[in-house]
Amino acid sequence: MQFLNLEAKILEILKYLNIKNFRLAKEYNEMPVDIAFVEGTPTTREEVLKLLTIRKESKILVALGTCAVTGGVPGLVNMMAKKEAMEVYDGFPPDVPIDPKPLEYYVNVDYNIYGCTFSKDELIELITSLIIGKEYRDKEYSVCVECSLRENNCLLDDGHLCLGPITRGGCKALCPNNGKMCLGCRGPYEDANIKGHIKILQDMGFTKDEIIESLSLFSYEKFKEVISWLKEE
Amino acid sequence: MGVKIAKNRVNEFLKYLKEEYILYAPVEENGVSKISKIEDTSDIINLPYRTQISLKPIFFPPEQKFFRFEKKNGGVEIEDYLPQEGDDKSIIFGVRGCDVNAIEVLDKYMLDEFEDPYYRKRRENAIIIGISCDYPKESCFCTAFGGMVPERYDLWFTDIGPHFYVDIGSKRGEKLIDDKFFEEASEEDEMRKIRRINSVETKINRKVKTNLHDIKKYYHKIKNRADDSIWEELGRKCVSCGKCNFICPTCHCFDVKDMTNIDGSAGERIRVWDSCHLYDYAKTSAENFREERKARVRYRIYDKFVFPVMRYGVYACTGCGRCSEVCPAGIDIHAVVRRLIK
Structure with a gap:
């Protein structure tokens, strides 16, 4: 969603990139793509399969936001006994859940955009680097x-x-x-x-x-x- | 013979200076004491010791824009920001000895071997009016380096009761002495000044008990401890936050970045402070030559007490104690040095 919050900048980005697939903002969506931004982390088998498909059908995969990068808040569930966690839905979880993990646990991730919510400035920085062919580096300081x-x-x-x-x-x-x-x-x-x-x-x-x-x-x-x-x- | 100024006339004197100069003095902003540009002289605070932030950001700001560039008509157009740096004369009032000494060290890095025009422009027109401390902060140890009155200054104030005794250190300083505010000081005033400075320095010394005056001797001693176990111990404690570097009045490392628009056709080149404690500081295309944390901790201590001595014959530490004050892991530079020279 932060993508849409880029507001004025998004028009400029659209000069260089086409949005082929954006379920929250588009009706018709296609694959494959050059760059896939994945927000959130899989918590069901189906979602893992979907992630694998996205990886296969994209050249660059970007983990977008904390959940995708570190497992985030959903990862908290891994601290407790499964039984305890199931109680949240009266013992009837919506689907058979799996442990939330960072995306890199399942697939190769090319770039990470950190934060909850992630920083729009860093997203722009990455997109700029991709467009002008400059190396994008993770910040290695605190x-x-x-x-x-x-x-x-x-x-x-x-x-x-x-x-x-x-x-x-x-x-x-x-x-x-x-x-x-x-x-x-x-x-x-x-x-x-x-x-x-x-x-x-x-x-x-x-x-x-x-x-x-x-x-x-x-x-x-x-x-x-x-x-x-x-x-x- | 020096002069003196009545304490209740200092504010008027500063107002008078402000008419012609840009005035900097100690203020408190969001709970942090620093030396800032003064709009209203009633904002100035009276501290008995140094401010939390040093003079460094006045001459060498954390983020400085160099120029703007734009691709135009097949070429690149550059707009240099250097001319925008004002030529205005400034007066920095209420500076402590550790900070004056530190700025002299910074001058060696920025104006001597390599000249930084942005720094020069700000530094050249700055007149320094320093002041003796009333008592030390917990982390102060300036007496280890020779005391709280620096060798060079324009004017130097010392509290002698109802007056400040004023030492004149330069022609520029002398020009500021106006009969409206200053009067001739007596021999007794001068004695009072000396006693005053001695008593404060004795107070610091009682706590510090370190003397590093013999530069050659101590630089060798510290240099020979490169393989000591102390670095391992400090490396485990340090969290590489870089706070000691940023707060240090003589740390001067920076990174240069180009911030462009989305297609790279226009942008700005900026300089941002860097820190030798950070992992990617020593990262090169071949290797990271200070990958281990203990090597980074050692490097900073050496870049205060060993390397500057080799290059310029001075320590790059003046005993302000700011790094010890801000270190979240409690690494005290004075304690470290004391262990190293034992």
Whole structure:
């Protein structure tokens, strides 16, 4: 949907790209395509098959938004016993569910656009790179970088459970700019010192449970190992 | 002999300066103290010590646009933003010794071997009016480098009771001394000034107990600890947030980016601060030569106490303690150095 929120920009993009398939905005949809943007993550067998078809029928596959990139909030269900999760629908889930995983678990993903909701600026950046043939690179630094460039007061200093130091930058520190701690919606970046940050949070007085809850909100699938390590610590 | 100014006349003096110069002074914005452009002199805050943000962003902003380019008629048209940088003279009031020393170090990087015209334009016309601290912040350790009064300044204020004693450090500074505000200082005033500075420096020293004055000796000592286990230990703690780099008054690394429109036919070239703690800082087409975190932590300490000594004969640390203050992992540069020279 953020695509439609590009508003003025979308007209410019349409000069270079044709929209062949967009279920939320078009009546007639076709495949194959050059670039497929996939939002969300499969939670049923059918959806997995659909994802495999999309991969086969597209040259470039982009995981769009947190659910697609890290498994996101749906991934939280992997923390609990299946039986417990089924209770949500009175024991009658709409379909036989499977564990929500990041798209990369099923198919090769060419590019990731992070965030919940993902950043429109980064989407434009990717599209621009694809059009002019420039390399698009993931940000390999944390939210703290963009936050301190804006001379913000550190929310960790104020005693908030902020995930800035381990969360991938690129959002221009939207939440900390507005005095809200980083919830980690963009997931961890490759170089994140997660154990180091857990130590900082523990020294600040946060309990294991509080830290685990905060880590799993958006990226349980990515933090799984560190969470089980923390539980045993 | 120096001069002095009554404390209740300082505000008038600043107003008078503001008529001719752009005035910068300490203010507080969103709970963060920094040195900013002053519209109204009543916004100026009186701090007993340094501001949280240093002078660096005034001369070397976090994001700076260099020029705009556009493909036109088969060529590329470039609009340089350098002429838009004003030639206005500015006065920076209320600067602390650590920051004045730091800006001198930054000058070596930006004006000496490689010249940065954008930096030069802002820096050249800036007059510095510094002030002695009343007491140190928790993280301060300027006395390890020689104390809180720098070697070079235009004017230097020191609190001596109802007056500020004013040292004149340059011709530019001397021109600002107007009889309307300043009066001749007596020998007794000068003694008071010396006693005052000594008493504050003693206070800092009691806590710091480190002396790095012998640059050659300590630079060798630190250089020889490259394989120490301390780096492993710090590498585990550090979360590579880059805050120490951005807050540091002498850190000067940057990245240059082209931000274009969708088809790349027009755009802007911008410079953004970079940090040596980040994973992709040392990434090249061949390899990442500081992939390990401990190597990055070591690099920053070395780029304060070893490499600048080799290049320019000075430390690139002035003891302001800002990096220790902001580090979420509690890495204290002063404690690290103390361990290294043991």
